[in-house]
Amino acid sequence: MCKKIVALLLAMAMVFSLTACGGGSSSGKEGSQSNSDELDWTAGADAEGGEVTIRFSTWRKSDEAYFQEIIKRFEEKYDWIDVELEITPDASAYYTNLQADLIGGTAPDVFDMHSGDTMVTYIDNGMIAPQTDFDYMANYSDTGKTATSLDGENYGFLIAYNYFGLLYNKEIFNKVGVTAPTTPDELVDVVNKLRDAGYDGIIYPGKTNGVGIGSAIQLGSMGTENYATLRKGIDDGSVVDISTAEGVTEAFNTLVTYTKNNVYYNAYRGIVYETGMTLFAQEKSALVYSGSYVYGEQDTYFPEIEAGFFPIPTYANNGLCYAEGAQVSCINAAGANLGAAKLWVEFLATPEISEYYCSNAKMFSTIAEVEPQFEEMEMIKNACSGYAIKPLEKFDNEMYWMSGLEKIYEATIYDGTEDIEGLIRVYRSQLEEYDLANQ
Amino acid sequence: MTGKNILQIARKKYNKKWKYILVTLPILFFYVLFSIYPNLKVFPMSFYDWSPISSIKTFVGWENYNLLFNIKRDLTVERLGNTLMYVAGLFVIQTILALVLALVLQKNTRKNTFFRAYFFLPMVFSTTMVSMIWAYMYDPNLGIINTILGVFGVEGYPGTDFFAQNAQAILCIVFVHIWANIGYPLTILVSGLNTISGDLGEAAKIDGANNWQTFKSITFPLLLPTLFRLSLLTVTTGTLASDYVVMIGTRTGSVPYETLASWMYKSTAYSTNYGMTSALGVIMFIILSIASLVQFVAIQKIENKILG
Numbered sequence: 001m002c003k004k005i006v007a008l009l010l011a012m013a014m015v016f017s018l019t020a021c022g023g024g025s026s027s028g029k030e031g032s033q034s035n036s037d038e039l040d041w042t043a044g045a046d047a048e049g050g051e052v053t054i055r056f057s058t059w060r061k062s063d064e065a066y067f068q069e070i071i072k073r074f075e076e077k078y079d080w081i082d083v084e085l086e087i088t089p090d091a092s093a094y095y096t097n098l099q100a101d102l103i104g105g106t107a108p109d110v111f112d113m114h115s116g117d118t119m120v121t122y123i124d125n126g127m128i129a130p131q132t133d134f135d136y137m138a139n140y141s142d143t144g145k146t147a148t149s150l151d152g153e154n155y156g157f158l159i160a161y162n163y164f165g166l167l168y169n170k171e172i173f174n175k176v177g178v179t180a181p182t183t184p185d186e187l188v189d190v191v192n193k194l195r196d197a198g199y200d201g202i203i204y205p206g207k208t209n210g211v212g213i214g215s216a217i218q219l220g221s222m223g224t225e226n227y228a229t230l231r232k233g234i235d236d237g238s239v240v241d242i243s244t245a246e247g248v249t250e251a252f253n254t255l256v257t258y259t260k261n262n263v264y265y266n267a268y269r270g271i272v273y274e275t276g277m278t279l280f281a282q283e284k285s286a287l288v289y290s291g292s293y294v295y296g297e298q299d300t301y302f303p304e305i306e307a308g309f310f311p312i313p314t315y316a317n318n319g320l321c322y323a324e325g326a327q328v329s330c331i332n333a334a335g336a337n338l339g340a341a342k343l344w345v346e347f348l349a350t351p352e353i354s355e356y357y358c359s360n361a362k363m364f365s366t367i368a369e370v371e372p373q374f375e376e377m378e379m380i381k382n383a384c385s386g387y388a389i390k391p392l393e394k395f396d397n398e399m400y401w402m403s404g405l406e407k408i409y410e411a412t413i414y415d416g417t418e419d420i421e422g423l424i425r426v427y428r429s430q431l432e433e434y435d436l437a438n439q
Numbered sequence: 440m441t442g443k444n445i446l447q448i449a450r451k452k453y454n455k456k457w458k459y460i461l462v463t464l465p466i467l468f469f470y471v472l473f474s475i476y477p478n479l480k481v482f483p484m485s486f487y488d489w490s491p492i493s494s495i496k497t498f499v500g501w502e503n504y505n506l507l508f509n510i511k512r513d514l515t516v517e518r519l520g521n522t523l524m525y526v527a528g529l530f531v532i533q534t535i536l537a538l539v540l541a542l543v544l545q546k547n548t549r550k551n552t553f554f555r556a557y558f559f560l561p562m563v564f565s566t567t568m569v570s571m572i573w574a575y576m577y578d579p580n581l582g583i584i585n586t587i588l589g590v591f592g593v594e595g596y597p598g599t600d601f602f603a604q605n606a607q608a609i610l611c612i613v614f615v616h617i618w619a620n621i622g623y624p625l626t627i628l629v630s631g632l633n634t635i636s637g638d639l640g641e642a643a644k645i646d647g648a649n650n651w652q653t654f655k656s657i658t659f660p661l662l663l664p665t666l667f668r669l670s671l672l673t674v675t676t677g678t679l680a681s682d683y684v685v686m687i688g689t690r691t692g693s694v695p696y697e698t699l700a701s702w703m704y705k706s707t708a709y710s711t712n713y714g715m716t717s718a719l720g721v722i723m724f725i726i727l728s729i730a731s732l733v734q735f736v737a738i739q740k741i742e743n744k745i746l747g
């Protein structure tokens with residue numbers, strides 16, 4: 001018995017001592033964003049320092065040939081720098097590797113990211129070098145800045161952006177005698193006519209996109225500024241009743257209308273992106289929800305189909321498209337050759353390279369006055385009255401409010417819950433309980 | 440025996456003991472360093488707000504547990520429920536199936552040896568490969584299961600998402616888990632059956648017992664120790680199983696059939712809130728410890744009662 005007590009006491013002592021060890025490096029909660037002045041931007045910036053190699057990573061396997069061409073041109077211009085291209089085609093595996101490399105100090109000098117939460121976390125921890133003073137900023141569009149800037153600093157170069165909406169099979173539309181709809185009710189009518197002709201509803205890859213269509217419709221209904229203001233307001237506790245924000249009710253009503261009228265393809269919650277494109281290619285349906293970047297991969301996904309594009313109609317009735325950044329090139333703040341990395345990003349942002357990349361990948365440029373040349377460009381642009389892009393956002397209380405908001409999307413997209421006021425009321429009481437203004 | 444002899448024997452025993460300790464010391468060192476220490480380290484880590492990509496650690500007390508039990512209560516409860524369903528499904532179905540197969544394939548004939556190898560075969564496939572194959576087979580619109588059911592005119596097929604409901608999704612994943620791993624419990628049970636003396640069965644038959652009575656009164660009680668050890672393993676494996684859940688749903692964002700283990704894995708791989716992940720690890724450790732302890736005590740009591 002005595003031995004057992006001694007063993008228990010020793011175990012407790014060990015755990016206690018470990019608890020004490022864990023706090024060794026504790027400090028305040030504020031982040032440690034990189035300061036541009038403290039970084040050595042001269043390393044690898046000129047030929048005097050000798051030859052250097054920088055690593056550039058991305059998940060864009062379909063753009064490998066374009067990147068190889070850009071690297072060739074870059075190495076011709078800056079002959080002391082070699083660029084090693086590292087591609088991990090699966091985006092989730094790409095992020096797992098990137099995080100492990102960042103922790104282990106072996107991350108590439110320049111790495112691509114999506115504009116979003118992970119990028120904010122890395123910025124917060126000083127892992128991404130600011131690019132605010134870079135030359136390209138003079139030509140960088142507001143669209144780019146919205147997706148890559150935080151608290152007045154710019155942390156990456158968004159090489160391109162895409163419109164999100166519905167791709168439709170022009171041949172089937174002509175055969176059935178329908179045209180691209182502009183209101184939710186028209187879209188319901190179009191889907192019904194297509195169903196009567198033997199085609200299924202809108203292919204929504206719900207499994208890959210999650211509540212993506214919810215964000216798309218909300219951004220399309222509200223516009224970037226109202227969307228950002230609402231989310232900031234929820235986060236700082238100044239907004240508890242989200243129905244007061246412009247476009248919110250219209251967005252949820254749109255989602256409910258679509259679900260209630262069964263406009264989507266069979267079992268859309270279980271559809272992954274590739275399956276969705278296969279079903280579209282097989283002409284099981286004439287409509288698929290996707291980003292316009294898919295035109296760059298048309299030979300892979302739907303080579304035989306002539307596809308049109310229109311924004312998802314909403315009750316806001318503003319014709320706005322939801323737009324999303326493609327990939328943001330970020331500089332590893334701990335990289336050994338920051339000067340060379342800077343030259344690479346500046347090179348990516350030159351008008352010639354921007355036009356070359358966007359024209360081939362069939363995306364839209366973030367550099368002022370660069371008009372990429374690809375067949376579908378005018379058609380996509382003309383289909384939308386404008387676009388709303390998701391901003392780079394940093395929140396302090398996200399863990400309290402984000403899942404509740406997503407639950408409303410899920411209820412409207414997947415369950416078609418009509419009691420939107422009830423959902424918003426429940427959400428309001430949650431926000432009031434959390435009292436985020438005083439967190 | 441003289442005093443000198445006693446001293447020599449004692450010295451020999453003493454030397455032998457230290458030899459064993461010396462031999463195990465290197466491996467013990469690495470075991471403590473890479474297994475025990477990191478596991479214990481999770482306890483203090485759960486009281487901090489920290490990220491592996493930052494050197495900043497902030498002591499937040501019970502905040503990470505508050506996050507799991509209050510702020511994310513719905514998620515925690517749902518995933519705990521999924522975990523329990525997973526364990527229960529695995530425990531019941533796998534144990535019964537393995538027992539039936541072991542009884543059928545017990546004798547060492549050429550045919551049985553072939554089938555034992557056949558059932559063991561999926562164990563050599565990688566989890567990723569198995570998960571990908573089954574994920575495609577389960578696809579609601581293009582998967583072979585939906586297609587075949589559709590060909591036979593079953594209403595709603597193709598077009599049925601097997602993963603739309605928690606219980607159904609968990610059952611589908613458990614099925615894959617069992618398909619891929621049935622070889623392991625099968626091998627253990629066949630070995631267990633082969634340790635039971637054939638004389639007992641023959642004696643029972645001479646006394647007029649039929650197959651069921653022989654199984655119920657002789658085979659099953661004597662196999663219980665093996666089954667109990669197996670159940671301990673199954674519960675632990677089921678609770679910690681994240682691979683099939685993660686990989687079958689690998690191309691998904693949030694999935695309704697997430698378990699505690701897959702949640703922990705995803706939090707580690709894609710999130711940077713390691714404090715919450717550590718708290719989740721501690722909770723799983725406590726649940727598993729209690730479950731194992733209860734099982735262990737129950738096994739001891741039942742074994743003592745049945746086997747005397």
